[in-house]
Amino acid sequence: MSSETVKLTARFKLKEAPEGLYDLFKTYHEIVNYLITYAYENNITSFYRLKEETYYSLREKYPELPSHYLYTACQMATSIYKSYRKRRRRGKARGKPVFKKEVIMLDDHLFKLELKRGVVRLSTPRGRISLGFYPTKYHEKFKDWRVGQAWLVKTPKGVFLNVVFSREVEIKEPKDFLGVDLNENNVTLSLPNGEFVQIITHEREIRTGYFVKRKKIQKKIKAGKRRRKLLRKYGERERNRITDLYHKLANKIIEIAEKYGGIALENLKNIREHVRYSRELNGRLHRWSFRKLQSIIEYKAKLRGIKVIFVDPAQTSSLCPICGERLSPKGHRVLKCGNCGFEADRDVIGSWNIRLKALKMWGAPFPPKALQ
Numbered sequence: 001m002s003s004e005t006v007k008l009t010a011r012f013k014l015k016e017a018p019e020g021l022y023d024l025f026k027t028y029h030e031i032v033n034y035l036i037t038y039a040y041e042n043n044i045t046s047f048y049r050l051k052e053e054t055y056y057s058l059r060e061k062y063p064e065l066p067s068h069y070l071y072t073a074c075q076m077a078t079s080i081y082k083s084y085r086k087r088r089r090r091g092k093a094r095g096k097p098v099f100k101k102e103v104i105m106l107d108d109h110l111f112k113l114e115l116k117r118g119v120v121r122l123s124t125p126r127g128r129i130s131l132g133f134y135p136t137k138y139h140e141k142f143k144d145w146r147v148g149q150a151w152l153v154k155t156p157k158g159v160f161l162n163v164v165f166s167r168e169v170e171i172k173e174p175k176d177f178l179g180v181d182l183n184e185n186n187v188t189l190s191l192p193n194g195e196f197v198q199i200i201t202h203e204r205e206i207r208t209g210y211f212v213k214r215k216k217i218q219k220k221i222k223a224g225k226r227r228r229k230l231l232r233k234y235g236e237r238e239r240n241r242i243t244d245l246y247h248k249l250a251n252k253i254i255e256i257a258e259k260y261g262g263i264a265l266e267n268l269k270n271i272r273e274h275v276r277y278s279r280e281l282n283g284r285l286h287r288w289s290f291r292k293l294q295s296i297i298e299y300k301a302k303l304r305g306i307k308v309i310f311v312d313p314a315q316t317s318s319l320c321p322i323c324g325e326r327l328s329p330k331g332h333r334v335l336k337c338g339n340c341g342f343e344a345d346r347d348v349i350g351s352w353n354i355r356l357k358a359l360k361m362w363g364a365p366f367p368p369k370a371l372q
């Protein structure tokens, strides 16, 4: 048994936003932008330094504002400035960094969530106010969780509160590992009994469908507010469909893995080199996609006490899982080993090697020959 932390973000839609809340959004936005400009002009990437050099003047200018808003604004400004610097180094940012979103970051001094009553109590320049939110079924599962940071987000659809919840979970000692290979259109599982399960996800069809739809909109409707709105609408629909698909997939995988107590996934930090994308999809989307599916699998597994480990993806789809020799392509999807004659579908090989790597990492008594 070992203990791990699970973190999840839940979204609450506020029933109404009083006038005072909009003022708070405005003030906070002003402050964050002031801080970003200050950080930019003085090249400050340290939260403490930024806070120290600006705190008293801001305090004077906004005497009514609870001081923790200044702390969180400094946190946001430093992280925005840092990511701006990173982008600028890669030649992807010009001009001066600006904060455009309507977001307020909250720490535990600024809000108190009362899940049961469906109310969040918020510190504001006018004192504590209570804001009701629409409860959903999935909020119930957080009732024993610890509440961490939160963000108030103003959108055209209303004001939302995003809250990070965390919880300690007990992870059981795994008996074996299920190797999970994620691909653009299928998920392939390698089972300890030597069987393989391939789930066709149809993700590519869904994405291609929305891709075609977006192209049509761009062709027919000229650039402007209406086009942006339509594109946003379809973008949102696509994301919802994909997220829904990922939850179902993750549930299936967990169901199979429960028996063994372990799941092995690829560590996708270098996914760009690793995954074979179809041409119409860009890499950023893909990285988002695979990581998102992984994170759903990971937290669902942890909540069931299943151990999740991440293995190095190098050569998982190019070495023979039987003898360890390099494989060569035979036709479209099949790979063949010139040494021992083994041949199989490339995704089957991928998931098998992921499982073998996990066993090796976990210190299985007889590390498979291929990976010694």
Ligand SMILES: [Zn+2]
Binding pocket: 320, 321, 322, 323, 324, 325, 337, 338, 339, 340, 341, 342
């Ligand atoms: Zn071989």
